[in-house]
Amino acid sequence: MKVRISAAWQRARIPLLAVAIAAAVTLTAVGLIQLIRICTNLAFHGVFSTAESAPGFETWGAWAIAVPVIGGLIIGVMARWGSPAIRGHGIPEAMQAIGTADSRISARVAILKPLSAAISIGTGGPFGAEGPIIATGGAIGSLVGQWLPSSPVQRKILLAAGAAAGMTAIFGTPLAAVLLAVELLLFEYRGRSFLPVALAAGTAMALRSLFHEPLPMFPYAFERTPDLPIAGGSLVIGAICGLLAVAVTKAVYALEDGFEKLPVHWMWWPAIGGIAVGAIGWIEPRTMGVGYDNLRVLLDGHLAVKTIAALAVLKFLSWWIALGSGTSGGTLAPLMTVGGAAGALCAHMLHGVPYLADFPIGLGVLIGMAATFAGASRAFLASVAFAYEATHAADSFGALLLGCGAAVLVSRMLMKETIMTEKLARRGLRIPSDYEPDFLHSLRVGTVMETRPLVAGPEETIADLADRLGTPGSPWHDVRLVPVAAADGTLLAVISRADLFASLEARPHATLLEAGVLRPVTIHADDFLSDAVDRMILHGIGRLPVVDRSASPKLVGLLTRRSILEARRHRQDMDRLPATSLTPATDAS
Structure with missing residues (x-):
């Protein structure tokens, strides 16, 4: 029971954190809007107020031309002695954090980015508040992922959740915010990442209503039938x-x-x-x-x-x-x-x-x-x-x-x-512009494995197998792993080419069962290639015997790195335009 509760909590932890992050980001977004209004009123009208106003020249006249210059000076000082990461429009910086820093953004950026944006926009900068709050929301999500035990992928999800919440809080567009996170930050459409981001955007949308922000943001009535x-x-x-x-x-x-x-x-x-x-x-x-x-x-x-x-x-x-x-x-x-x-x-x-x-x-x-x-x-x-x-x-x-x-x-x-x-x-960082499901998640092992690998018997000696593998021109000259199976096909052991020739001089007459690995790592034909690759990486091996699911597993094939690369090559060939398609087909008759 404790194991089940623990597993359920691990699945629910990131979505729940995303909701909490969305609440914090929404409050931050509302605070940013208020701060922009304060800066605008102070800079252009000489009053301290949170009332909505626009930059203008009514109060200071032509002297107000200097207001954006003063704002720029403040931003320059903040960037130099605070954090250079506050420069720019925010989203590329979030993308860079995902690509090169395991989704880590500093607390300094989370504080200085909205403050610098409020000063920049409040002193007449021709920008919207959405970019800075997206960057700030991402920073808040990243910080939570750093403060609590989280993997780089989980931090990326929390960063994207914060960014989506920020965009939703500003514009009231939760679906667009989720899609923006998918297309520019996550580059994947999986339940583990999509659901937390969606929950964050939905939470921000609900909380946004408490502050009476306009909805829709830009009302427009189009009632003509498309033609x-x-x-x-x-x-x-x-x-x-x-x-x-x-x-x-x-x-x-x-x-x-x-x-x-x-x-x-x-x-x-x-x-x-x-x-x-x-x-x-x-x-x-x-x-x-x-x-x-x-x-x-x-x-x-x-x-x-x-x-x-x-x-x-x-x-x-x-x-x-x-x-x-x-x-x-x-x-x-x-x-x-x-x-x-x-x-x-x-x-x-x-x-x-x-x-x-x-x-x-x-x-x-x-x-x-x-x-x-x-x-x-x-x-x-x-x-x-x-x-x-x-x-x-x-x-x-x-x-x-x-x-x-x-x-x-x-x-x-x-x-x-x-x-x-x-x-x-x-800067040398490649960001994918397209995303597609990993082909390893869609192909079964049985579709790419070698169905007739070299198989040795349990009584065969090291010397006998070495002769077969070492003969020039032999079809088995490049074999790197040999399964050892009984007469009925039951897998008993495996022996690698390296281990075989390492044992040849010391004990050439030993059987393969004596020299091989008796409990090899295996995979099933109906498993996905992604499972097989994960298993190869975990155990540091490049080949897997493929067995059935019977009580005494029988060998049905062998999966090699070459098999996986061939599957990848075939996938690439499917995207290529055949040369013959460039010429019109002719009637063979």
Whole structure:
């Protein structure tokens, strides 16, 4: 009974921890929002208040251009003497922790990341709060996994659970948060990881309601029946936004390279970026701060084309320079603002095309938001789910699938890495962009084993078997393990080639039963290859006799490393295009 209780607790421990982490992250997210409001009111309005406000120039006039510069100076100091990990938009850093540090993130980052983000955004930084809180949530999950006995895989799950809870707390999009964790952090879809993350997102969604955050975040009513013009326009907008995503990604990293060439310490870069943020904000104040209202206004579809174009260009420039300078901030909201504006411009363009003249502007914005993020990050499912959950526009699903699919297709054709992985690739870390079930979990041992291995009898001597293995040209010349079986096939022992020839000089006339391993490690034909590989690693061996499940196990085959590699080669061949498929088939008659 105690064993069963212990096993049940081990299975439930990580999901329960994920729920507790979600509660802590939700409180942290609400605290971050309040802190951003305090910083905004202090920096731009000279009052201490948690009331929602936007950066502006009403109080300080042109002097407010210096506010982002001061914020950049503070961020630079925090990064240099606090932790350089607070720089950037957070998600790549979480990915790097998973890939190189066994999902370990320091407590310093968990404290300084939200604080630096609040200062950055509160002083006019053109970022959303989602990136920093995703990074902070991941850090909290990682810390819990470090404080309590946890394996690296369990820490990864807790990190992803914290990140999903953070995104849910900000946007109220639990499904998108789970999918984002799967596509960018977990790279697997297994019950052990999926369930804790789902529980964390669900918990954050429930707790979020206690603080009266808006739901949906960006309400949009799309009640038109999807049809062919909608589908065609969605594909066009998605493809254009895919091109935009590629251009944005390359531009961000080109500017980062440019900052690297400056003859000043990187601590000063955020302040330099702050000069551009303040100057652009003086031209268009809506480029500063989180900018969630920009998305709501765009979705209404009533902005003039010139206003939309100005917002798109200036928001991009402000965010591009600020992010390239290495300050603390997120990418999701700015990318969606730029993409939404681009989608609106595309929708206006489509109004001059026959059969597409009534394409909804709001739908163009929605597709542009989702498709640009999908193209830049390749988090396809998360992008589609986010657009639905953030707007509750259920009838837009088909259009979103087409738009995001076109954007990802363009992105994959023109760009090797993503906005999330380019920085890591430059550091030598390869992050998978696709995931699939491990073929070892789907193949049975019996499908790849050698069914007619060399088998020796129990009375055969070492010298006799050595003659067979050592004869040049013998079909058994490369055999490395020989099962010893009785006449009825019962497995009695195994002897390796190394042990055989090591015993040849000392006792050539000894039987194989005397020289072999009497209780070898075995596997069954109906076991999965993953079980066999685990057993090989555990015992430090490269070959396994395959036996049946009878009381006196009988030999039915031999599994070797070569067999496993051949199975892998066959799996690769299934993905290759046959040469003959490039020419049309001809009638053999």
